[in-house]
Amino acid sequence: MGQPIIQVENLQKTYGAVHAVRGITFSVEAGEVFGLLGPNGAGKTSTVEILEGLRTADSGLVRVCGLDPEASGNEFKQNIGAVLQSTSLPDKLRVKEAIDLFADFYKRRADTRQLLKQFQLEEKQSAYYMHLSGGQKQRLALAMALVNDPKVVFLDEPTAGLDPQVRREIYAIIEQLRRENTTVLLTTHYIEEAERLCDRVAIVDHGKVIAMGTPRELKHRAAGTTRIEVRSARPVVDGILSRLEGVSDSREFEGTYVLHSSQPPQTIVALVKALEQENNELQSLEMFSPSLEDVFIELTGRHLRE
């Protein structure tokens, strides 16, 4: 294994009294799609913006393509592409003009027509930026991130705020990048996104990496448990659910009881009996195989989107 294309060691960043990044360490190999998964305010955007050269780290080591993003200036920028979380373009810039404009800044430039086709923007190439839908704007942002055929692409919450269909379109584009062996660093708070798109994921919370590995490895850390979500007619007496056979963890989220069980059939039988004894009624029951959400809950005791 050669030198990682992205290297982050003990990264720290504070904003006044807020300690946004507290010693984050990870590395990304060339051709890998690496995800930073965590709730809002976890420190993902601060980390990725330091990597993009938009922010200055308080301390720690950061290298992208062997270069220091802050000190290497244009040489560094020639090698990266970025979709920022909060950004815009001039209202009356046309789609094709925007791609051509940014392509002109780089030594290597992709074919504009090819990008328009790849991102399904051919029909909108003469439209003003202000007239594009959210999904079209995001596809344009992705096209612009690839105008220089970059070695590393940073995607900061690329599907935030988009409807499910548009989100799936963006997933298809990222999967295409993955097939083309483009190195991608993706931040997200969507479990599905991280599980589906990333080769490896770092789960970030309160400015720290609390777990890292492939989605499969991380899900195994959820102790091979199955998540059972239960709703009952009346509240369940405290402590009863956590004592059920096979249950390793039990929590309540907004009226839904979430159980993690290593023996789901036994747990369900015991659950039905326990509710009968309480004269309570089972309203719904759903079973889920372990997800990264379960890993997050196990590690932090919270849902990702709390």
Next chain:
Amino acid sequence: MGTTWTLTKMRIRLAVRNRAFFFFSFVMPLIFLFGAVAFFTKGSVGWISYVLGAILTLTVMGSFWGLSVQLVTFREQGVLRRFRVAPVSASDLLASSIIANYFLTIPIVVLEIVLCRYAFHLKSWGNLWAIFVLVTLGSAAFAAFGLIVASVTNTMQETQMINNLLWMGFLFLSGATIPLAIFPGWLQRFALFIPATYLATGLEGSATNLAGVREIVTDIIALALGLWVAFEVSRQLFRWEPEAKAPRRAKIWAAAALVPFIVFGVWENMAGTRIRQIQRDYKVLSGHTMPFQSPQSK
């Protein structure tokens, strides 16, 4: 230079698609021109050249408004941060806005001169070389002053407020609207510290062909120095991020842009030649039908 030129072309494209730009940069100066010719010259051909100088000054000074507003809008909308991850520097962005503004100012300047010459029977073209140099440096310098305003303000509201204050000063204390010669002596001396005075007296003197070489060279040097300092200050204070606030030192840096004009103001006040020149030019023009009564000519 390639990046600056690419950005310049984008800015020109965006400006011509903007109706507000078209109104403020093309329609309004023409309204001023027709209004000033009708109101101030009272049919006297001699005063047309003076009015032309004043209108050119207003047109060139207008650069100041548009650029500050555009830079703040781009910053607030997060447009600048998108450029920041590309190989684009603050200098590229600032220089492109100044150059684009210059190319957009030239057509209206030419139109104003041609209109005065052929529609309002201007007898002479004036000192066209001096006009060209002063318009070039003036448009760049006032654009750079606008960029400083954008650098020291945090919101569009603040930008508009400071723009209004400065614009009023530039408009009424520089001789661009009211001839300096009819001001009280102390106000004439104060006007020599205002950047717009060097543009207004230079363009009026060049259009009327009354300004001497020394006066025009002084105006050119003052505007060139003002441009250089203002560009450097706005580069130092440039902020990419919408949430980045202007640091306290920003106001001190901004004040540095006035240094060349303070130096020239002191020098011109001590020499006294410029005020004498302004009064002499006014007397010459007053030989024609006078729109104003000068205290000195009584």
